[in-house]
Amino acid sequence: MKKLIITAIAFAAAPLAAQNQDLGEPMAEGQDVETIEEEEGLSGSVSFEGNLDDLGIAIPAFATDRNVATPANANGTEALGLELARVITSDLRNNGLFKPTGPDSLPRPSAADIQSPVWSTWGVRGAEMLVHGYVRARSDDRLTVGCYLYDMELKSRLVAEGWVVSPADWRRAAHKCADLIYSRLTGESPFFDSRIAYIAETGPKDNRVKRLAIMDSDGANHRFITTGRSTALTPRYSPDYKKLTYLSYVDGNPRIYVYDIGTGKQTLVTQSENPTFAPRWSPDGRWILYSMAVGGNTDIYRVSAQGGRSERLTDTPGIDIGGSYSPDGSKIVFESDRSGAQQCYVMDADGGNQRRISFGGSRCATPEWSPRGDQIAFTNASSFNVSVMSPSGGNVRTLTRGWQDEAPTWAPNGRIIQFFRTERNSGKTSLWQVDLTGENERSLPTPVDASDPAWGPILP
Amino acid sequence: MGAKNEFHRCLKGDSTMNTRIATAVMLSSALALAACQKKAPEELPPMPEEMPVATPTPTPAGPAVGSMEHFLAAVGQANTVVYFDTDRYNIDAEDSAKLQRQAQYFSQYSNVTFTIEGHADERGTREYNLALGERRANSAKNYLVSLGIPASRIRTVSYGKERPVALGSNESAWAQNRRAATVTIN
Numbered sequence: 001m002k003k004l005i006i007t008a009i010a011f012a013a014a015p016l017a018a019q020n021q022d023l024g025e026p027m028a029e030g031q032d033v034e035t036i037e038e039e040e041g042l043s044g045s046v047s048f049e050g051n052l053d054d055l056g057i058a059i060p061a062f063a064t065d066r067n068v069a070t071p072a073n074a075n076g077t078e079a080l081g082l083e084l085a086r087v088i089t090s091d092l093r094n095n096g097l098f099k100p101t102g103p104d105s106l107p108r109p110s111a112a113d114i115q116s117p118v119w120s121t122w123g124v125r126g127a128e129m130l131v132h133g134y135v136r137a138r139s140d141d142r143l144t145v146g147c148y149l150y151d152m153e154l155k156s157r158l159v160a161e162g163w164v165v166s167p168a169d170w171r172r173a174a175h176k177c178a179d180l181i182y183s184r185l186t187g188e189s190p191f192f193d194s195r196i197a198y199i200a201e202t203g204p205k206d207n208r209v210k211r212l213a214i215m216d217s218d219g220a221n222h223r224f225i226t227t228g229r230s231t232a233l234t235p236r237y238s239p240d241y242k243k244l245t246y247l248s249y250v251d252g253n254p255r256i257y258v259y260d261i262g263t264g265k266q267t268l269v270t271q272s273e274n275p276t277f278a279p280r281w282s283p284d285g286r287w288i289l290y291s292m293a294v295g296g297n298t299d300i301y302r303v304s305a306q307g308g309r310s311e312r313l314t315d316t317p318g319i320d321i322g323g324s325y326s327p328d329g330s331k332i333v334f335e336s337d338r339s340g341a342q343q344c345y346v347m348d349a350d351g352g353n354q355r356r357i358s359f360g361g362s363r364c365a366t367p368e369w370s371p372r373g374d375q376i377a378f379t380n381a382s383s384f385n386v387s388v389m390s391p392s393g394g395n396v397r398t399l400t401r402g403w404q405d406e407a408p409t410w411a412p413n414g415r416i417i418q419f420f421r422t423e424r425n426s427g428k429t430s431l432w433q434v435d436l437t438g439e440n441e442r443s444l445p446t447p448v449d450a451s452d453p454a455w456g457p458i459l460p
Numbered sequence: 461m462g463a464k465n466e467f468h469r470c471l472k473g474d475s476t477m478n479t480r481i482a483t484a485v486m487l488s489s490a491l492a493l494a495a496c497q498k499k500a501p502e503e504l505p506p507m508p509e510e511m512p513v514a515t516p517t518p519t520p521a522g523p524a525v526g527s528m529e530h531f532l533a534a535v536g537q538a539n540t541v542v543y544f545d546t547d548r549y550n551i552d553a554e555d556s557a558k559l560q561r562q563a564q565y566f567s568q569y570s571n572v573t574f575t576i577e578g579h580a581d582e583r584g585t586r587e588y589n590l591a592l593g594e595r596r597a598n599s600a601k602n603y604l605v606s607l608g609i610p611a612s613r614i615r616t617v618s619y620g621k622e623r624p625v626a627l628g629s630n631e632s633a634w635a636q637n638r639r640a641a642t643v644t645i646n
Contacts (some may be wrong), residue, residue, distance in 0.1 A: 205628075208622070275617070298591040319591040381584065402631075406585050
């Protein structure tokens, strides 16, 4: 596992160039999480055969062998064990997954019970699945968190894993446990242990303050990056979570920057007097796509994330803008009005073989390729609903029904789409999530109004 | 769309050679536009009208030349903003009359630099609207350049849908927000 070295050097004052004037204090991001093997147990198949929505899961407080002080919780590891189970319960419940019962209405297992549950205690509670876990403070202040999933019917262990986390990252251990449970029971890839960059909005409609902000996938660990002095828009996390690229008016013009989260330093993506918009990372983090208007005409360019010469990928008189890579990085879906109105197109990563894929009669905007590769989410810019289609443009399905829904972004596992909704007249904005059936929609609470969500991959 | 782009290429072509005094500029511009007309007749704005002779009446106590206040007083508030149809960026007859009035001011005060702000209504996706605002600002700029205002004096900036002036969510508000507004820099 890669070592992320964060030292006091990262806090050394960066030169206060004009482009940095909208930035808050830099802050070290989290450390890596080390995965450890839990003791082998019987790993049976899941006995439950009904609808997973009806699957009862009991999640009692995590046990601790000894209640000791930890920077993660003022009341020590015992209280932390309760919090861990609460976070896991919220993760599953808020996403409409299963029927979780949280620790506040359940007895607390002892440390000795974790690897061999007292079945008689849990058998009467009607849950099909049982989660057990423990938290231990290590001598180096870090925490070891173990997570076990049991099948009550078979009285057998389905899966177990443990992690060593820094105290500041304790919630990540809970998300990893929720991911482990979710993946084991559904066969899907994990998504909870991830973060979201977005734009926090305050103020009246004609004078909105828009700040770059980041948070965990459940809204926790919220942090503002910019002060709000300048308008910030359309952020994207780099795949390794070390950088953010976004649009800022900090020098008076719309330009895209790369902000280094560890150092707090910010650089222009391209040195040009022209306005630049819509920055995107390639899945491997080696390229940045951006759109630039020259003489009023916008085209899509790519540049190495290390800098250097830009390469123009589109060359039409219309507005070509945005772009989202296929998971293998070989293709890009983007938006163009070359036909007279916004439509979605696919091209090779070098700009070759450009062809239109949307022919539904509505405007197609802000296409985003699913991390699974099987679908493209987009904004229907005629009705302003979030929709999905196949990469060839077929099987179009509308998933949302707000007055104005736009800017879909995929969960790391391609099973949930986040977007933002604007209210008619007031202009108030909020983040929402919807699953691929369109049936399970919920709002994601944020401290203030919110737009332009960008969901990053599973944390490294 | 092809015709519109043709039109803008023509305007751009004109702009490089027109940097002289107003009357000569108007003449050559009109000729150049006439040449373009053969290629794209249906999309052309009307021929620029004869410009009234500017009557400079600077009062010593009035606003400074080139200030927004001075510009507004000289051309009138209504002439500082041009409006566009949904997703469009062409300069129609009403727009060209306003831009001619602006050109008259900027010809008279040849040291004044200014910004054209391009905007879109809220019924569009954010990034497309940024590009659309930029396209609208450039439409207005190109027209002023065709009237002899040096491009070096004109800055453009797009605010997309970020800075509405009308706050409702209805056709009338959206029409007011699809605009290119000229503001002077002191």
